[in-house]
Amino acid sequence: MNLKTTFSALALSAALLGALPLASGNGNALAQGGTISGGFDVGPGGFQGNFNPLAATSGFTWLVTYFEPLVIYDDKLAKIVGALADTYEVSADQKTYTFKLAETKWHDGQPFTAKDVRFTLELARNEKAGSVFAARLGVVQSVEAPDDRTVVITLSAPSPSMLDTLTKVMMLPEHALAAIPAEQIAKHAWWSSSPIGTGPFKFTKYVADQYVELAANPDYRGGKPAADKLINRYFADPAAAIAALRSGEIQFTYVDSNDVSTFSSDSNFKVIEGDSYVVNYVGFNQEVPLWQDLRIRQAFMYAINRDAIIQSLYGGAAKPANCVYVADQLVPQGIESYGYDPEKAKQLLAEAGWNKINGDKPITILTYYTSPLATNVLAAMQAMLAQVGINIVPRAVDTPTYNSIVYQQSGNAGDYPLIYAGLQNGPDASNINIGLNEKQIPPAGANILRIRMAAVTDALDAALAETDAARSDARYQDVCKATNAELPWATMWVANRYGVASAKLKDFVWTPAPAGGPYQAHVEKWSIAE
Structure with missing residues (x-):
């Protein structure tokens, strides 16, 4: 056969x-x-x-x-x-x-x-x-x-x-x-x-x-x-x-969305646009005690005005992500939308005792994204989180340095309490497994945040084992539900991606x-x- x-x-639609x-x-x-x-x-x-x-x-x-x-x-x-x-x-x-x-x-x-x-x-x-x-x-x-x-x-x-x-x-x-x-x-x-x-x-x-x-x-x-x-x-x-x-x-080179307008009207170049199939997220290192309370992770979602960032910085060329997927067939009805609500974020932090846990002490957020767009995105996040009492400090490094930190087998987990990163969620929906499944904790895989959430792992295992293509989407909807509820990541958006080539x-x-x-x-x- x-x-x-x-x-x-099984591949996601390539229409975009x-x-x-x-x-x-x-x-x-x-x-x-x-x-x-x-x-x-x-x-x-x-x-x-x-x-x-x-x-x-x-x-x-x-x-x-x-x-x-x-x-x-x-x-x-x-x-x-x-x-x-x-x-x-x-x-x-x-x-x-x-x-x-x-x-x-x-x-x-x-x-x-x-x-x-x-x-x-x-x-x-x-x-x-x-x-x-x-x-x-x-x-x-x-x-x-x-x-x-x-x-x-x-x-x-x-x-x-x-x-x-x-x-x-x-x-x-x-x-x-x-x-x-x-x-x-x-x-x-x-x-x-x-x-x-x-x-x-x-x-x-x-x-x-x-x-x-x-x-x-x-x-x-x-x-x-x-x-x-x-x-x-x-x-x-x-x-x-x-x-x-x-x-x-x-x-040829890759460009950010805010560079596209300078090439789109120039006949010497061709702009290539498409879905990145990458979900950008704020990731919580699960070996750092700061993130044990779900309410604190939820506060990140409510505190960041994702729609404002998408419109003002991405020029609208992104979709907000409320779980690890944005494809319609993989996102079930009824999941939490985490609309911008800084007052709710403050309430959740107060209930969790954030002032005693950390307060306004600076927290490093590590990233390998070094473009001007990424710098502006992190600055916007920093300002929004500061309004609810969370003080993040971006640290952008090159990819070899980033990998040496997050894949370390021993050392201080506090080296990266937070990350801003991306992981592919397509074209096969299974790709997200490597960053979330407990079985993929390094050196076995890319679960660099050492996520050990039974509901997430069980949903992923069930989806990976589903051999009936007609039931596959429903299995991955369960993954979406689990990540939306447990928040191993504060999922931000899936952006379009652009390249520019000489004519x-x-x-x-x-x-x-x-x-x-x-x-x-x-x-x-x-x-x-x-």
Whole structure:
């Protein structure tokens, strides 16, 4: 039984998603070859400082240019299609996945085989390897390679989210990595010095914190890429990337919603807009005693005027989130709307004894969002919370620093009592599980706030185990109810996301995907006009 259609139905609607193939807007002839430069990791999450896809929480737009997964979303994020797997089938009991592999080679000329898939999945399941997929792949019972072109994955129980997880697991070369001990692989120099993949471009150079250069892979199974080189530039802040785009130094970058108006009327650029599928939230570190009383967490929701922030700072390009979802089919009737009510917030804080618990002592709120928009959002939150007696102090850091703090296995939980962050809630609704389920507490997963709420975990487990697509939405509505009632996060909004590309690009596809994808961008077709 081939479940491509079934799994497509599980994906959230892509009606709001904009993935535009861009053609030359000035009639210029296309250059043969050429170099395309972009700020592909600028934006939410930013440059991780690590090119290891097993540890990546963002940056897939770039990683997928030289690494590839077995399966991948199409550029509308509407269905899952083959990548390194030509075809796949799922058994009737949804416990056996059979992949027929494409015939291709690694960038060093060695053949890609089923043994590489088995090696990659075993490594991705290994917590010692620093893999963010360890818990998500915990249901994998075995990975077999009956021949070079066939992989059979057997699960201990059905897992409707398995294909979605596999879109993010980039295949790795056994012959290049097997000799490195698992506990050393997470931050090994290989990732930034000599990585090899199967994708349309080959890794050639990394200048620390400045750029990565890739060269066309002439042996790519999809044909030699149209461009000779891809360069990914890194910038200290998004404003520098926008300046480089305007000057022609780069041809693409992510932009905030408040930058869109400066490009939308300029024929030299194309604006790409779509749903981010990311819920932004204020997260409460559950190992910090301040947040044990639900009334204090509720006070955050009532104290922040989300509608005002959405209108004044996002220009209306966001939807308020009252749970971890905003998609209509996942949000049940009757949940608390948490409308702006500072007096109610004050009352709840008084009932909880906030003055004795903390009072006006400053509380750090950690974030990896460093754009001017994020700075303004946090300033607005700070002012609103101060009105009810909560004193937050924003601390914005780069992504490597943020990850080193929140994923620490020991140390002071007070290093981040609060966070302002985002986590994808689509295109498959199961994605939110990694940040909320008790089973996903690091090192197993990304539950960095150490949330241990039985109602939330039980609802997620039930949704993840639901094999009937017709009942899936109802299960995730239960997740919405649990997060709305328990408030592991103070959910803020789901915003649109924007990219701007030079009109000189042809056949360029960028999708505002959570964490940068991955998705089917056909990078080998990208070209640039003279």
